[in-house]
Amino acid sequence: MTHLRKMMLEELQRRNYAQHTTRSYIHTVEDFARRFNCPPDRLGPRHIREYQAELFQKRNLSPGTVAVRLAALRFFYSKTLKKGWSIAETPIRKGPIACQRSSAKKKLLNSSRRPPLPSIARC
Numbered sequence: 226m227t228h229l230r231k232m233m234l235e236e237l238q239r240r241n242y243a244q245h246t247t248r249s250y251i252h253t254v255e256d257f258a259r260r261f262n263c264p265p266d267r268l269g270p271r272h273i274r275e276y277q278a279e280l281f282q283k284r285n286l287s288p289g290t291v292a293v294r295l296a297a298l299r300f301f302y303s304k305t306l307k308k309g310w311s312i313a314e315t316p317i318r319k320g321p322i323a324c325q326r327s328s329a330k331k332k333l334l335n336s337s338r339r340p341p342l343p344s345i346a347r348c
Contacts, residue, residue, distance in 0.1 A: 229266060230254075233305045240304075253297035266306055273298055 230251065237247045257276055258265040273295075280286045280294060303310045 229264065229305070233301055236304050237300075249293065250297035250300055253294045254301050257298060265301060 233251065233254065234247065237250060242250070254265050257268070257272075260276055260279070261268055261272055276298075277291060277295060280291045281288075286294075299310050302308045
């Protein structure tokens with residue numbers, strides 16, 4: 226285990242991050258370093274922007290997945306290495322709004338509903 230990995234793992238555990246999140250964050254930093262074939266502490270904002278662009282363009286990841294990857298890198302740089310992190314340098318592309326449905330789906334939903342029950346006359 227490298228020194229940086231051990232430092233990050235200790236920070237994640239000290240802050241009581243979930244086991245799944247810890248694995249995901251460690252994997253992301255490993256992938257980032259592997260992409261540039263360089264230790265992550267020697268990479269900077271230019272590399273992060275390039276990595277972010279690659280996640281969207283070449284790997285076709287969703288905006289939510291890229292946001293998680295950037296959160297992992299932000300944690301690594303800001304909490305583990307105690308370096309500054311500017312969110313303005315790595316804006317997250319917004320994805321489609323989940324609540325918007327196509328008219329075909331709306332029609333299907335409306336047609337599959339049960340008809341209203343007849344009202345009961347009260348005396």
